[in-house]
Amino acid sequence: MDSFITLFVDDEEEFLATVLKRMKKRNLEVVGANSGEEALAVLKSHHVDVVVLDVRMPGMDGIQTLREIKREFPLVEVVMLTGHANMEVAVEGMELGAFDYLMKPVEIDELLYKLQDAYKKKSIQEEKIKQINTLKK
Amino acid sequence: MGQVIKRITDILYRKKTLDDSEVEELRNAFQARYHFFKLLLNANNKALEVMSEMEEALRGDRPFGMTYVRALCTTVSTNVWQIVKNLNELAHGKYDELNSRFKAIQQEINPFIKPTHHPNEGSLTLSLNEIDKGFADQVGSKMANLGEIRNNVHLPISNGFAITAEAYRRFMEHNDLQQEISRRFQTTDRDRIDQLYGLSAGIQQLIIQSSLPQDLEEAISEQYRRLEQEDGKGITVVMRSSALGEDFAETSFAGQYRSALNISGENIHQVYKEIVASKYSLQAMTYRFNRGIRSEDVAMCVGCMTMVKAVSGGVTYSRNPIDVRDDSIFINSVWGLPKTVVDGSAASDLFVVGRANPPQIVRRDIPVKRQSFVCYPEEGVCRLDITGEKDSLASLTDDQVLEIARMAILIEDCYGLPQDIEWAVKEDGTIIVLQCRPLRQSPVQDSMDKFVHEEDDDSVIFTGGVTASPGVAAGPVFLARKDMDVLRFPQGAILVITQALPRWATVLNRAVAVISEHGSTAGHLANVSREFDVPALFGIEGALDTLKGGQMITVDADAQKIYKGRIEKILDTKKPKKMLMEGSPVLEALRGAAQHITPLNLLDPAAPNFKARHCTTFHDITRFCHEKVVEEMFQFGKTHRFPERSSKQLFCEVPMQWWILNLDDGFKQEVQGKYVHLDDIVSIPMLALWDGIASIPWEGPPPVDGKGLMSVMFEATTNRALTPGLKSNYANRNYFMISKNYCNLSSRLGFHFSTIETLVSERPTENYISFQFKGGAANYQRRQQRIFFIKEILERYDFRVTIRKDNLIARIEDREMEFMKKRLMVLGYLTIHTRQLDMIMSREASVNHYRTKIFKDIDQILGLGKARSSN
Incomplete structure (x- = not known):
């Protein structure tokens, strides 16, 4: 699979540092952000394919951030990752277009598979848009 | 899209x-x-x-x-x-x-x-004078009981107040603690006790370092000033947990939380936070967890009462805790504060009072009591060595014993249930009730009374001690000396300790029995052992020196004996262990x-x-x-006239009655024409299945007994679905839908219908095999027999099998590729060889013959693998 860039958003410094380190070890291209606000700033300045988003953060929470990402960057796929199992928030997130909703602690391999699948979905969507544009011509 | x-x-x-x-x-x-x-x-x-x-x-x-x-x-x-x-x-x-x-x-x-939301009403603190048993929801059952005894039974109780459930909720909300605690819980692996240790310590620190809301701090100070007016300036207090929701049916939260003796006015706020934090002590967490008590249902109320400078103190059981038919009153007593009776750490006097009219002392055990706990004047308690002849004197006079028994009867009458009562004798001789709660009794086991162990004397290691919790068990000895030994405690071992301290309760869900050198049946560990149905024998002097770690022993707590090795005859009398989670709110929530x-x-x-x-x-x-x-995928492939993608007939020397629909990347290259050769297929799961299908040729239908054939013929004429040509092509042919890692095989061989669906790749967590087997000619009973026969085979090869009517579903998940391939070979083999097996199911001899043959074949396939099948 071609390489893609993942943005991890989590207010917990320790978790963020660990996951970035572990993902780099698996040759994944990663960037990190500490808050929803920072995540949106990163998305404006960097190319990002997939976002892994913490649900509970001070300031802009995960659902708000998801809403913003999907509004401004509809093609970016978002995987929610949370320490709080909440069925209603989970379904709300999926309805807003999240790719999946995972719960901590998550197996690092399982997370990696999810990211690959999310990126695959993004590629397919992009391919489709290209086709529509060709059809229009 | x-x-x-x-x-x-x-x-x-x-x-x-x-x-x-x-x-x-x-x-x-x-x-x-x-x-x-x-x-x-x-x-x-x-x-x-x-x-x-x-x-x-x-x-x-x-x-x-x-x-x-x-x-x-x-x-x-x-x-x-x-x-x-x-x-x-x-x-x-x-x-x-x-x-x-x-x-x-x-x-x-x-x-x-x-999460349950309790109504947001009520005050932050309540004086004991305002409380009775109707207040359990605001102040916890412990304080509600004390209020009831003081205000309605009119027994002597210290002045005091309760810090309410509302105060607890305000404190947790003020710091947004509950959210943070839930988060930490979810991210911890609870099967690992070292992680639990870290979780417990972290949460307790978090709570202790949080600030109290201003109004709560003031409300507590105000109540303390009122106590000073009643009992004198600078009085000290005892603070105890009185948790809400701790008294679900059959659960006593014995000793799970912190109490603090002799606290000065200036430290009440700090100790309050410490007691709240003890909700997350390792013991309390594992206890809730084991009993299925919802953590958020437990609001920590705290009782705060004027400290009694006790001359002597103890615990009374209004009935025999280990024999429901014995209504004698059991009084355990020591010099000084009742602390050592409660935590089970030292020897105590035992008085048994019979309920004659008037009550009479029927038994007195007065052991040597070497230590006692007393209050320091300013704050805290200290342990004193008892000197002189006082150490062997009874800590109560007979009059006091009878008075305590009378109070126990009054309290029991008030509640209509056996009670566990803690009390103290003041310097002026007044007896004060410190706390009380319902007593849990264990039934006697009749067979045990009459049981005579005819073992050789040399298999007995110990005789004597006291039964703290009835029952029998065998297991390896685990000698626990330090706190940290809790971390290493293995499942199914026998806990051997020197003092029956409450902290050992943490391992009771893993221990099969407890042996302690010291401790009383009135202690917390004894209580919790009875609740968990773990046999416990206390007072076994020298147990730690005599028993060796890992040594197999049998504990007979009823007969107060410990044996070398496993004594099956004794273990046979054991009653089945009860379901811990039964009736718990957590299990009910899951069930709902x-x-x-x-x-x-x-x-x-x-x-x-x-x-x-x-x-x-x-x-x-x-x-x-x-x-x-599956239908959608299939139709898409069929209705789109797209040569590269539509179904091909499998060609393997000759055209086979198998069709293949390539979903994505199941073929090595583009295949022209109507046939596809096996060499062109790269689907990992399909090739594995095919290996199983082609490995051992089918010998043709097994010889049918006359009745079997009749049965099949009959079903075939009455069930139209079984008659070829009447169903759609989709149902009639054997179809593989494949990609490199996926395979779905719907097959109709003979009279049965089966579906195999599987995904096999380098991602073990996504790998699965699902097998469904259904229907088939022959009557219901024979179909049932066949399905159980298939179940037996599949279970032997690691499948998880469920049967609903005559529909069998088998699954395997999360295993690595090679393992999955082998199991697919088993299914491939079964797809061919189990057809029409129901025809021979009625004859036990032929069933056995085929069982042996099938196991032999499969073992051969698994052993030889691909090498054989490819020729």
Whole structure:
């Protein structure tokens, strides 16, 4: 699979540092952000394919951030990752277009598979848009 | 995206021939569909996995908490949601109705897993004068009981006040503690006790370092000033937990929380936080966890009462705790504060009072008492060595013993239940009730009374001691000396300790028995042992020196004997262990939620009720979507005249009665013409299956006894579905749908119908095999026999098998590729060889013959692997 860039958003410094380190070890291209606000700033300045988003953060929470990402960057796929199992928030997130909703602690391999699948979905969507544009011509 | 496919479809039907760009478009459309299909299968698989985990948890024989229940429900919901979404992506929204079914089912589940919100009413503190037993919801049952005894039974009780459940909630909200605590809980692996240790310490620190809301701080100070007015300036207090929800049926929260003796006014606020924090002590957490008590249901109320400078003190049981038929009153007493009786750490006097009229002392045990606990003048308690002849004197006079017995009877009458009462004797001789709670009695086991162990004397290691909790058990000895030994305590061992301290309660869910050198049956550890049905024998002097770690012993707590080795004759008398989770709020919550998740009502795809609107559980939705998505995928491949993608007949020396539909990357290269050769197939799971199918040739139908053939003929004429030619082609042919990592085989061989679906790749967590086997000619009884025969075979090769009527479902998940391939070979073999087995099922001899042959064949296939089958 071609390489893609993942943005991890989590207010917990320790978790963020660990996951970035572990993902780099698996040759994944990663960037990190500490808050929803920072995540949106990163998305404006960097190319990002997939976002892994913490649900509970001070300031802009995960659902708000998801809403913003999907509004401004509809093609970016978002995987929610949370320490709080909440069925209603989970379904709300999926309805807003999240790719999946995972719960901590998550197996690092399982997370990696999810990211690959999310990126695959993004590629397919992009391919489709290209086709529509060709059809229009 | 549905529109994109629609457009492509339109183009396809408009023209007969496709140019290159259109082929490319179609290939992309197919690839997109296949991707949704794979995502759906992943979600389908995960959903089924969680459902079976749920059913396992519902058996209630292993502990779990509310966060686990919520995590299960959330995982199931998100996956079922994805199943519905991906099916609708594939089928252009054809099954939109499922969305409203999903929402409706989710609404039904919600109430069971929502955190309970207690009404926000009441004061932050209440004086003991204002409290009676009706206040249990505000101040916890312990303080409510004391208020009742003081105000309605009129027994002497110290002045005091309660810090209420409302105060607890205000404190937790003020710092947003509950959210943080839940988060930490979820991210901890609870099966690992070292992680639990870290979790417990972290949460307690978090609570202790949080600030109290201003109004709560002032309310506590105000109550203390009132106590000073009643009992004198600078008085000290005792502070005890009085948790809400700690007294669910049959659970006594013995000693799980902190109490603090002799606290000065300036430290009350700090100690309050410490007691609240003790809700998350390792003992309390494991206790709740093991008993299925919802953590958020436990609000920590705290009682705060003027400290009694006790001359002597102790614990009274208004009845015999280990014999329901004995109504004698048991009084354990020591010099000084009753602390050592409560925590079981030292010898105490025992007085037994018979309920004659008037009551009489029927037994006095007065051991040497070397130490006592007394109050320091300013704050805290200290341990004193008892000197002189006082150490062997009784700590109570006979009059005091009878007075204490009288009070116990009064309190028992008030509650109508046996009571466990802690009391103290003041310097002026007044007896003060410190706390009381219902006593849990263990029934005597009749057979045990008469049981005579005819063992040789030299197998007995110890005789004597006191029965702290009845029962018998055998296991390896574990000598525990330090706190940290808790971390190493193995499942199924016998805990051997020097003092019966409450902290050892943490391992009671893993221990099969407890032996302690010291400690009384009135202590906390004894209480909790009885509650957990763990036999416990106390007062075994020298146990730590005599017993060796790892040594196998049998503990007979009823007969007060310890034996070398396992004594089966004694163990046979053991009663079955009760379900710990039964009746607990957590199990009830799971049960409530699961009734909308796990039942499967839509069994038969051919039935008229197999419709989206009839899905009433998440399992129904899952089943329905799976059936429909396979249909959708199949039809797409059939209706689009796209040479490269439509089905081919398998060619293996000759054309075979097997058709192959390549979904994505199942062929090595583009295949022209109507046949595909085995060499051109690169589908990992299909090749494994084929290895099993082709490995050992089928010998033809087994010899049929006359009755068997008649039975088959009869069914075939009455069941139209079994007659070839009457069903669609889809149902009649044997189809493989494949990609590199996926294979779905629907086969109809002879009279049975089976479906194998499997995903095998380098991602072990996504790997699965699902096998369904159904129907077949022969009468119901024979079909049943055959299905159980297949179950037996599959279980031998690691499948998890469930049977509903004559429908068998077998699954394997999460194993690595090589393992999965071997298991697919087993299924391939069975697909060919079990057909028409029901014809021979009535003869035990032939069944045995085929069982032996099948096991031999399969073992041979698994041993030889691919080398043999490829020739």
